[in-house]
Amino acid sequence: MRTIDHLIVGQGGGGAGRTADVFDPNTGRVQASVTLGTAADLDRAVAAARGAQPGWAATNPQRRARVMFRFKELVEANMDELAHLLSSEHGKVIADAKGDIQRGLEVIEFCCGIPHVLKGEYTQGAGPGIDVYSMRQPLGIGAGITPFNFPAMIPLWMSGVAIATGNAFLLKPSERDPSVPVRLAELFLEAGLPQGILQVVHGDKEMVDAILDHAAIAAVSFVGSSDIAHYVYRRGVAAGKRVQAMGGAKNHGIVMPDADLDQVVADLSGAAFGSAGERCMALPVVVPVGDKTAEALREKLIPAIDALRVGVSTDAEAHYGPVVTAQHRQRIEQWIQTGVDEGAELVVDGRGFKLQGHEEGFFIGPSLFDRVTPAMSAYKEEIFGPVLQIVRAPDFETAVRLPSEHQYGNGVAIFTRNGHAAREFAARVNVGMVGINVPIPVPVAYHTFGGWKRSAFGDTNQHGMEGVKFWTKVKTVTQRWPDGAGAGSGGDLPRGS
Numbered sequence: 205m206r207t208i209d210h211l212i213v214g215q216g217g218g219g220a221g222r223t224a225d226v227f228d229p230n231t232g233r234v235q236a237s238v239t240l241g242t243a244a245d246l247d248r249a250v251a252a253a254r255g256a257q258p259g260w261a262a263t264n265p266q267r268r269a270r271v272m273f274r275f276k277e278l279v280e281a282n283m284d285e286l287a288h289l290l291s292s293e294h295g296k297v298i299a300d301a302k303g304d305i306q307r308g309l310e311v312i313e314f315c316c317g318i319p320h321v322l323k324g325e326y327t328q329g330a331g332p333g334i335d336v337y338s339m340r341q342p343l344g345i346g347a348g349i350t351p352f353n354f355p356a357m358i359p360l361w362m363s364g365v366a367i368a369t370g371n372a373f374l375l376k377p378s379e380r381d382p383s384v385p386v387r388l389a390e391l392f393l394e395a396g397l398p399q400g401i402l403q404v405v406h407g408d409k410e411m412v413d414a415i416l417d418h419a420a421i422a423a424v425s426f427v428g429s430s431d432i433a434h435y436v437y438r439r440g441v442a443a444g445k446r447v448q449a450m451g452g453a454k455n456h457g458i459v460m461p462d463a464d465l466d467q468v469v470a471d472l473s474g475a476a477f478g479s480a481g482e483r484c485m486a487l488p489v490v491v492p493v494g495d496k497t498a499e500a501l502r503e504k505l506i507p508a509i510d511a512l513r514v515g516v517s518t519d520a521e522a523h524y525g526p527v528v529t530a531q532h533r534q535r536i537e538q539w540i541q542t543g544v545d546e547g548a549e550l551v552v553d554g555r556g557f558k559l560q561g562h563e564e565g566f567f568i569g570p571s572l573f574d575r576v577t578p579a580m581s582a583y584k585e586e587i588f589g590p591v592l593q594i595v596r597a598p599d600f601e602t603a604v605r606l607p608s609e610h611q612y613g614n615g616v617a618i619f620t621r622n623g624h625a626a627r628e629f630a631a632r633v634n635v636g637m638v639g640i641n642v643p644i645p646v647p648v649a650y651h652t653f654g655g656w657k658r659s660a661f662g663d664t665n666q667h668g669m670e671g672v673k674f675w676t677k678v679k680t681v682t683q684r685w686p687d688g689a690g691a692g693s694g695g696d697l698p699r700g701s
């Protein structure tokens with residue numbers, strides 16, 4: 205059995221401690237075992253980070269950027285291997301796995317420009333003979349705690365910006381698909397990153413708590429489910445750290461009566477069911493405005509859902525693969541039952557799906573609910589599976605209110621040909637990321653990613669300039685050089701007027 209161990213400087217092979225199973229969701233079999241670390245493991249990593257960080261911070265930003273350039277080349281050269289490894293632990297299809305890596309690489313591309321981004325502000329003559337300038341300095345040692353659903357992109361969101369800005373970074377990836385984060389860290393070392401600047405510590409709550417309590421860790425970035433995000437935020441902040449903690453989501457897609465329904469259905473096939481719905485920017489709620497729109501949409505959605513192909517993650521024709529674990533599939537099926545019990549109409553039932561030849565794999569068919577209402581818990585909570593819910597809205601005002609009043613506020617989309625309606629919607633909706641005829645409005649790497657309400661705790665987003673702000677602190681210098689200050693040290697310097 206393969207063992208996935210920490211990547212800590214000077215760490216030997218796996219200890220005798222606790223481990224967790226890593227499955228192949230296609231077969232349902234355990235394919236590896238991951239070490240679950242302790243506070244002592246973390247201490248070793250922190251000691252190495254502490255030793256390495258000052259030298260890295262003193263390395264000029266252009267040289268730090270060169271490591272980013274080389275890393276990007278190495279990841280591109282290893283794309284196929286990484287995508288297969290990712291897919292074999294997560295269950296997303298190869299094209300999605302490549303997308304996961306590619307979106308992370310785009311943050312690395314942003315980091316290649318870090319010298320430019322780190323230029324501070326300068327005011328000459330803020331007072332008589334006084335200049336003021338600011339600089340952004342690294343925090344020291346930062347940590348990232350990441351979810352299972354984007355095992356390449358999210359570790360790169362955090363590690364790329366943290367490292368490029370001169371910090372040492374400790375990554376605690378999801379214990380469900382930990383191999384790709386380790387491979388990425390190895391590639392960073394191959395790209396010339398000094399030992400100790402990026403280390404990977406595996407584990408569960410025990411390791412997360414050790415990170416949150418460790419006095420030498422200045423900042424923690426977390427992405428995962430909301431209850432844990434809130435916990436991480438509270439405990440980390442109580443320990444005096446800078447914390448950003450992204451949580452769950454329940455994104456809505458508003459369909460106006462004038463929308464191009466064929467386009468909407470094509471978009472929903474990807475946005476609601478792609479990656480088996482295991483995306484924080486999935487679109488699991490569709491809100492047609494008016495009953496006529498609802499009926500027309502439903503009529504087009506049913507055959508489109510029937511046509512979705514569920515297959516093993518290496519099947520190039522498959523629309524989506526298995527979900528990550530058997531427990532997660534069970535949880536999704538329970539939510540479907542809850543929806544039925546609460547009175548929603550289950551139009552397509554994906555439960556009980558078996559893939560021939562892979563009966564033990566964690567597969568689940570796509571499901572469609574109609575007549576879901578805001579009072580239902582199956583609407584209020586995140587299902588994180590291939591389940592699409594239709595919530596009918598009588599008018600535009602209701603459609604704006606639904607996502608605005610939902611506990612989550614990660615992403616939202618509106619489908620319309622009416623620019624005024626779209627503009628009003630974008631301005632008024634109480635959600636952090638908005639798509640206009642774009643179903644999954646994940647901002648590009650040089651913008652910034654972050655939701656509102658229970659989708660994010662803390663006040664700084666991931667990547668882009670917000671990421672740079674999170675991983676650095678500002679120092680502002682007010683300087684005055686009075687005439688004669690250098691007396692005796694520079695006789696031939698020009699004298700002041």
Ligand code: NAD
Nearest residue numbers: 350351352377378408409412428429432450451452453484
């Ligand atoms: P999760 O909350 O179970 O796990 C996230 C991380 O927290 C993992 O590293 C895990 O080891 C750790 N963890 C788990 N239980 C813990 C506990 N009791 N105490 C401390 N740490 C603990 O999330 P997941 O299932 O891996 O990922 C899916 C969730 O992540 C979904 O809710 C999804 O919406 C969310 N997500 C959000 C974003 C975003 O940017 N808002 C992006 C991706 C995923």
